[in-house]
Amino acid sequence: MFIEALLGTRAQRLFMATLLIQAIVxxxxxxITFRMVDEHVSFTLSGYKTLPxxxxxxxxxEVFELFMAADALRLRNIIQLVGILLFHLALIVSAALxxxxxxxxxxxxxxDCSDPTATDYLINCDVPGSLWRKIEPFLIVTPCVIAASWLIMMFWIKQLYGEFGWAIFHIVGANPxxxxxxxxxxxxxxLLKFDFFFFTGVTMQLLIVVLSRNSAEFGVTIAAIPIVLGLLMGAALAVRREIKWLMSISxxxxxxxxxxCELIYKLVRFYEPSSRDQYNTTRATLTVFTIVAFLLLFGTFTVGLRCFSDFDRGLLPSKLHDSNKRPKYSLSGNSSGNMSQRQSSYNGGTMLAPRISIE
Incomplete structure (x- = not known):
């Protein structure tokens, strides 16, 4: 069996190509939608802030997904590839909304759309030749392209599963x-990586579309950014280095x-009578993002408890080796050597196939 370098196989290259082409389209x-609307309306008006x-x-x-895909291929992490598939489903829902x-x-x-002579008749009415009829096809194409790329990605991830499925063995050995x-x-x-995106997505929508700079909620949202980012980075460091006090705080x-923040405060604000009007044009997307962020954070908390219980049980060397020492791949010219002479640097003695040489 050969160990291929990053993007060294057809499945890896075509998986990344699928994501790249989809992102461009x-x-x-x-x-195009943004430019067409920008020619007719002012985005400084609160009702039109949805598009920017x-x-x-x-x-x-799209940038985040490309980064996550490249990172998953680099780490040979099939779990992260499955996470990308789920993230892609969320993109389809968001684009449809x-x-x-x-x-x-x-x-x-x-x-008054019953009067063709009214000002802004072709901008604010759903009639033939109107602005909405012009941009509607471009908006519909987006979820269709994302859905088509999702089906193609499933095929390539199935190929990558066979390619990466044995990689954990070389890191932690055969102990179940x-x-x-x-x-x-x-x-x-x-989960921590996806937490970052969904937190950023909710915050971006609140700051661009909804909140006034003079409001108390704007200040609270700004103040929460470094706190949450610090929380995510601290949790990642704690679980990787098995730092108990930092993991407890996280x-x-x-x-x-x-x-x-996620469940009580934000969701109630979206729907309570005193504030629901300011979320009118973005309520559906904000609700989806907030619920997904809540579920992800709950999952991160639950899995974090399990990881915390696994501290000091012998996994730390594998974590540190996996994160700090990437394998170098080369093909040995001698295929007749004894298998026991070829040891994996990942596991300090796990026997590999005769034609693998990992330095």
Missing amino acids: VLVMVG CYLALFALA QVHQTRDALINGSV KTKTMYQYYQVEIC LVMMLAAETY
Whole structure:
């Protein structure tokens, strides 16, 4: 069996190519929509802030997904690839919701659509030749392209599963308990990465679309950014280095953020009568993002507890070796040597196939 370098196989290259092509097409569709609307309306008006937020959110999502895919291939992490598939599903939902939200932002009842001579008739009415009819095809193409790329990604991830499925063996050996502990560690690190995106997505929508700079909630949201980012980085460091005191603080802060910020405070603000109007054009997307962020944070907390219980049980050397020493790949010219003479640097003695040489 050969160990291929990053992007050294057809499956890896075509998986990344699928994501790259999809990202280009989606950003072009969103960019065209943004330009067409920008020619007719002012984005400084609160009702039209949905579109620049939509563009920024999808630009962030596509860059994040490309980074996560490259990182998963680099680490040979099949769990992270499955996470990318789930993240892609969330993108499909978000893109589909955006069609409805953009229509609500444009067709807002501010114009008498029964009078063709009314000002802004072709901007704020759903009639032939109107702005909405022009941008609707571009908005619909976006979720369709993302859905098609998701099906193609499933095929390539199936190929990559066969390619990467044995990689954990070379890191932790054949012990089933150690393998299970390492898999929980991988899930926790993967969840922390996705926590970062969804927190950033909710914050971006609140700051761009909803909140006034003079409001108390704007200040609270700004203040929460370094706290949450510090929490995520601290949790990642704690679980990797098995720092008990830091992991304890991270778990307590996760529970507090989950109870106050995500579930009670934000979701109630979206729907309570005193504040629901300011979330009118983004309520659906914000609700989806907030619920997903809550579920991810709850999952991170739960898996974090399991990882905490695995501290000091012999997994630390594998974590540190996996994160700090990447294998160098080369093909040995001598295929007739004794298998016992070829040891894995990952496991300090795990026997590998005769033609593998890992330095």
